[in-house]
Amino acid sequence: MKIGELARRTGLTASRIRFYESIGLLGEVGRRANGYRTYPSEAAVTLELINAAQKAGFSLDEIRTLLPGELGRWDHDALLGTLRRKVAEIEALEAKLAASRAGLLTVIGQIETRPEDIDCTANARRVLGSILGGLDET
Amino acid sequence: MKIGELARRTGLTASRIRFYESIGLLGEVGRRANGYRTYPSEAAVTLELINAAQKAGFSLDEIRTLLPGELGRWDHDALLGTLRRKVAEIEALEAKLAASRAGLLTVIGQIETRPEDIDCTANARRVLGSILGGLDET
DNA sequence: CTTGAGATTAAACTTAACTCAAAGGTTAAA
DNA sequence: TTTAACCTTTGAGTTAAGTTTAATCTCAAG
Numbered sequence: 001m002k003i004g005e006l007a008r009r010t011g012l013t014a015s016r017i018r019f020y021e022s023i024g025l026l027g028e029v030g031r032r033a034n035g036y037r038t039y040p041s042e043a044a045v046t047l048e049l050i051n052a053a054q055k056a057g058f059s060l061d062e063i064r065t066l067l068p069g070e071l072g073r074w075d076h077d078a079l080l081g082t083l084r085r086k087v088a089e090i091e092a093l094e095a096k097l098a099a100s101r102a103g104l105l106t107v108i109g110q111i112e113t114r115p116e117d118i119d120c121t122a123n124a125r126r127v128l129g130s131i132l133g134g135l136d137e138t
Numbered sequence: 139m140k141i142g143e144l145a146r147r148t149g150l151t152a153s154r155i156r157f158y159e160s161i162g163l164l165g166e167v168g169r170r171a172n173g174y175r176t177y178p179s180e181a182a183v184t185l186e187l188i189n190a191a192q193k194a195g196f197s198l199d200e201i202r203t204l205l206p207g208e209l210g211r212w213d214h215d216a217l218l219g220t221l222r223r224k225v226a227e228i229e230a231l232e233a234k235l236a237a238s239r240a241g242l243l244t245v246i247g248q249i250e251t252r253p254e255d256i257d258c259t260a261n262a263r264r265v266l267g268s269i270l271g272g273l274d275e276t
Numbered sequence: 277c278t279t280g281a282g283a284t285t286a287a288a289c290t291t292a293a294c295t296c297a298a299a300g301g302t303t304a305a306a
Numbered sequence: 307t308t309t310a311a312c313c314t315t316t317g318a319g320t321t322a323a324g325t326t327t328a329a330t331c332t333c334a335a336g
Contacts, residue, residue, distance in 0.1 A: 002312080004312065004313080014312095015296080016294065016295085018314095019293075019294060023293090034313080034314090036312085045266070052298085055238070056238045057238050059292075059293090071262075071266075072259050073259075083249075087239055087246070090238055090239045093235060095259070098194055101232075104194055104225050105225065107221060108222065111214065121210050124209075140282080140283075141282090151325080152282090154281085154324065172284095172333085174284080174332080175283085184334090189296095192323095200324080
């Protein structure tokens with residue numbers, strides 16, 4: 001199949017597919033006599049795999065080190081290790097996000113519950129204190 | 139104070155402070171006769187505020203629209219709206235991360251629980267199916 | 277007087293993951 | 307035959323948030 005059809009099948013742009021090839025994600029790509037790239041249908045699976053891995057948070061660099069030449073022969077242990085490390089990364093990110101969200105909710109609370117009798121400047125100082133003291137303690 | 143001292147006080151690099159000025163985050167910056175920048179001690183508070191906002195997930199562009207000229211006069215309603223929107227963004231991101239993590243754990247499970255009697259290729263197909271079918275359903 | 281630290285500028289470089297444009301070759305259909 | 311739809315390559319542009327470099331200036335101390 002030519003690149004256009006592969007693009008249609010996978011939902012990626014042709015330029016993106018060429019880009020993946022250029023950074024070594026696709027290995028050797030066949031050519032027809034006229035110079036056009038030609039792909040086996042397996043290529044669609046590879047591209048969808050790359051896509052899925054990206055959505056799971058892997059960079060193209062990481063994906064390249066994970067993808068075996070032949071779809072179907074992985075280094076099980078290395079793969080498992082990488083997957084577990086990625087889960088840990090995601091968990092760390094989740095913790096940071098939770099902290100950020102909590103900090104923002106605190107600030108929102110400070111702004112919302114401003115005592116009626118306090119003036120703007122004093123309230124700003126109060127809010128500022130909560131931001132600088134509490135939001136960047138990561 | 140000169141830029142070097144401000145940098146030392148805030149923990150930012152001088153180049154970063156100049157960069158913030160260049161994109162309009164710091165408003166007017168005073169100059170001495172010799173051309174050196176000169177800052178009031180308030181500037182440290184502004185920089186720490188920027189830093190805290192960044193850590194909470196705001197882009198410099200967003201921060202610029204939030205920062206008032208004078209530290210202490212905010213548009214309360216706009217600020218509250220922005221903060222709430224950012225909390226919603228964070229929650230969306232948290233949901234995506236949770237989905238990613240769950241997907242990865244599924245894949246890890248698939249790899250780990252490979253039946254002893256199945257060969258590598260068949261297992262790869264099985265795992266591949268779970269990845270392509272389950273990981274990119276976001 | 278010289279040395280070293282610190283200040284100035286503009287412009288280029290960095291990373292990631294692409295996209296876009298230009299200029300041209302190929303092919304199927306009308 | 308001509309036109310439209312594909313394909314090719316190379317190289318530059320994009321975004322974000324800075325960093326780095328180079329060339330030059332200022333200033334305080336010894």
